[in-house]
Amino acid sequence: MTINRGRTALITGISGQDGSYLAELLLTEGYVVHGIVRHTSSLIANTSRLDTVYQDPHETGRRLFLHKGDVTDAGMMVNLIRDIRPDEIYNLAAQSHVRVSFDLPEYTANVTALGAIRLLEAVRASGIDTRIYQASTSEMFGTTAPPQDENTRFHPRSPYGVAKVYAHWATVNYRESYGMFAVNGISFNHESPRRGETFVTRKITRAVARIAAGLEQKVYLGNLDAVRDWGYAPEYVEAMWRMLRHDEPVDYVIATGRAATVRDFAEAAFSHAGLDWREHVAHDERYERPAEVPELVGDPAKIEREIGWKARVHWDELARIMVDADRKALPGGA
Numbered sequence: 001m002t003i004n005r006g007r008t009a010l011i012t013g014i015s016g017q018d019g020s021y022l023a024e025l026l027l028t029e030g031y032v033v034h035g036i037v038r039h040t041s042s043l044i045a046n047t048s049r050l051d052t053v054y055q056d057p058h059e060t061g062r063r064l065f066l067h068k069g070d071v072t073d074a075g076m077m078v079n080l081i082r083d084i085r086p087d088e089i090y091n092l093a094a095q096s097h098v099r100v101s102f103d104l105p106e107y108t109a110n111v112t113a114l115g116a117i118r119l120l121e122a123v124r125a126s127g128i129d130t131r132i133y134q135a136s137t138s139e140m141f142g143t144t145a146p147p148q149d150e151n152t153r154f155h156p157r158s159p160y161g162v163a164k165v166y167a168h169w170a171t172v173n174y175r176e177s178y179g180m181f182a183v184n185g186i187s188f189n190h191e192s193p194r195r196g197e198t199f200v201t202r203k204i205t206r207a208v209a210r211i212a213a214g215l216e217q218k219v220y221l222g223n224l225d226a227v228r229d230w231g232y233a234p235e236y237v238e239a240m241w242r243m244l245r246h247d248e249p250v251d252y253v254i255a256t257g258r259a260a261t262v263r264d265f266a267e268a269a270f271s272h273a274g275l276d277w278r279e280h281v282a283h284d285e286r287y288e289r290p291a292e293v294p295e296l297v298g299d300p301a302k303i304e305r306e307i308g309w310k311a312r313v314h315w316d317e318l319a320r321i322m323v324d325a326d327r328k329a330l331p332g333g334a
């Protein structure tokens, strides 16, 4: 911990799944952590995932600072980065839901694509020397066949995927044009008990908990044939951090290398609660997408070899972790 004492990090998207785990990791490692949180009309800020690390602004010696902001506001980003002068910046903010991006394509581009360029420009404008992590995604590979690695061709299949390709290449371009330490972590799907409730894994594990408790009977899903390489989010934020501590700015695939279908995940989750998935999963075409990404399976050989990071939790254990957490979270849950 002493080795990082005094280092400062800025996390956009700190209130999200990954942002909250990353904040915990960096605080444990001795960093001062700044995060951007969005204004909401109903809450002081959306910080429920940060409950374990939240510090009252009146506390002395605190190392977590939350700033109201938005990656659609360039001026705010310049001012904040100039004032904080972070050693490391993690750009995790995004409209990250693939299905939603078909309904909100322009908004998704503004946040997910242009947000990245605003951040890169804010770093240039403030003239600081910092390291930047861009949250790239396996969704960029789209229809290109697995296994996918750092050299695999992009063929995005959603407005979200297209926006992330823009942010990915902007990051490469600023590295090449201005010599910035700016890197892309091409993460495959990663999940946890903090996963948003409308992503398929969490939707399933929440339903398992509620069905096991007798609170409901069915969960309605879309395409059960999609294959995903699901890993465990707390491990993925460690990969992000280690990429910024690496000697060279290099892009890496972050993945487990093992995959399963949505059907397999549902079967594992239901059977962990002693239930037969076939009795509780029903189809609803509303959850199908205009264009699907059929099969994502990462090849993590490069990050394993050069950074020494390797996934430990695979999709079947992940299903059990998430079911246990969702059952425990119910009133009276053990």
Ligand code: NAP
Binding pocket: 012, 013, 014, 015, 016, 017, 018, 019, 036, 037, 038, 046, 069, 070, 071, 072, 091, 092, 093, 094, 095, 096, 097, 111, 135, 136, 137, 138, 186, 187, 188, 189, 190, 191, 196
């Ligand atoms: P997430 O839970 O959806 O979190 C997204 C974060 O971005 C939230 O903190 C959200 O704030 C914030 N945000 C959204 N719009 C914003 C805006 N206009 N200005 C500032 N902040 C904004 O996503 P995640 O799963 O943690 O993923 C983190 C990043 O990795 C995202 O960029 C995602 O696209 C990318 N990624 C994720 C995966 C995965 O499987 N999880 C895989 C590959 C890449 P609110 O809390 O206010 O909504």
Ligand code: G4F
Binding pocket: 096, 097, 098, 099, 136, 137, 138, 139, 187, 188, 189, 190, 198, 199, 200, 201, 203, 220, 221, 222, 223, 224, 226, 227, 228, 262, 287, 288, 289, 292, 293, 296
């Ligand atoms: O859980 P999902 O919504 O995740 P998706 O689309 O793979 O995107 C996630 O992973 C990306 C990395 O590859 C991230 F970049 C992105 O931000 C996000 O975190 O859907 C997974 C699969 C899809 O094939 C979808 O069609 O599950 C299928 N699915 C089937 N029924 C469903 C449902 N997905 C959702 N969300 N809801 C359903 O009812």
